[in-house]
Amino acid sequence: MSEPYLSVVIPAYNEEERLKKFVPGIEAYLQSKGWSHEIIVVNDGSRDRTAQTAQALGVQLIDLQPNRGKGGAVKAGMLAARGRYVLFTDADQSTPIQEVEKLLMKLEAGYNMAIGSRAVKGAEVEQPQAWYRALAGKLFGIGTRIFCIRGIADTQCGFKCMTNAVAQKVFPQVTSNTAIFDIEMLVVATREGYRIAEVPVHWVHDPDTRIPYNFRRALKIWAELFRINQAQRVTWALKVKS
Numbered sequence: 296m297s298e299p300y301l302s303v304v305i306p307a308y309n310e311e312e313r314l315k316k317f318v319p320g321i322e323a324y325l326q327s328k329g330w331s332h333e334i335i336v337v338n339d340g341s342r343d344r345t346a347q348t349a350q351a352l353g354v355q356l357i358d359l360q361p362n363r364g365k366g367g368a369v370k371a372g373m374l375a376a377r378g379r380y381v382l383f384t385d386a387d388q389s390t391p392i393q394e395v396e397k398l399l400m401k402l403e404a405g406y407n408m409a410i411g412s413r414a415v416k417g418a419e420v421e422q423p424q425a426w427y428r429a430l431a432g433k434l435f436g437i438g439t440r441i442f443c444i445r446g447i448a449d450t451q452c453g454f455k456c457m458t459n460a461v462a463q464k465v466f467p468q469v470t471s472n473t474a475i476f477d478i479e480m481l482v483v484a485t486r487e488g489y490r491i492a493e494v495p496v497h498w499v500h501d502p503d504t505r506i507p508y509n510f511r512r513a514l515k516i517w518a519e520l521f522r523i524n525q526a527q528r529v530t531w532a533l534k535v536k537s
Contacts, residue, residue, distance in 0.1 A: 300330040302378030306368035308339045310386040339368040366476025382456040387501040390454035394496045398456040407489035411454035417495030
């Protein structure tokens with residue numbers, strides 16, 4: 296079986312309706328570009344008909360049971376992808392699939408990874424988040440730069456593309472199953488010496504998020520940030536010794 300030009304990985308937890316709404320448009324867009332492609336939906340232990348909907352839409356399905364978390368779902372999809380380039384994108388299409396052209400231009404120019412960003416010049420953000428979510432995001436961004444990685448303005452936009460070789464090298468080293476797995480992915484990619492392009496994209500906030508904000512979850516996220524910091528310190532120390 297020949298290698299597709301692009302693999303699109305969509306992590307999905309209770310996303311039956313969004314898959315019905317957006318996957319046909321993603322498929323139509325990819326066909327209009329003439330790219331050989333595959334769409335991989337990773338059902339992350341959903342309690343609705345996400346798996347059956349993906350099958351009905353004719354896309355490749357990875358069915359995870361029980362629920363692993365967004366990081367685990369993305370990891371499973373990225374490691375299964377066969378495309379020359381591999382994109383992961385959220386089911387709600389907060390960043391429209393058409394924005395992938397900007398990322399692919401960077402990859403074709405020699406970058407190893409291209410990530411969508413809502414925080415660099417040229418980004419277009421519609422329907423900003425509620426003030427408390429925006430504030431939490433800013434504080435989290437400060438913590439990310441202090442404890443994990445600098446030089447990247449937006450680590451959490453769910454629209455990232457890379458070569459397949461990079462995906463196969465980076466994701467086996469990603470240990471976080473949470474929604475902040477992106478940070479560990481970027482730390483690993485940086486440690487491996489990969490060139491990362493941060494690309495301004497169009498983004499629309501969807502208030503019907505599958506990742507709600509509350510104080511308990513905030514504490515868990517900060518604890519995970521510290522865990523990633525310590526895990527990567529150990530990995531880096533072992534790499535230096537070897």
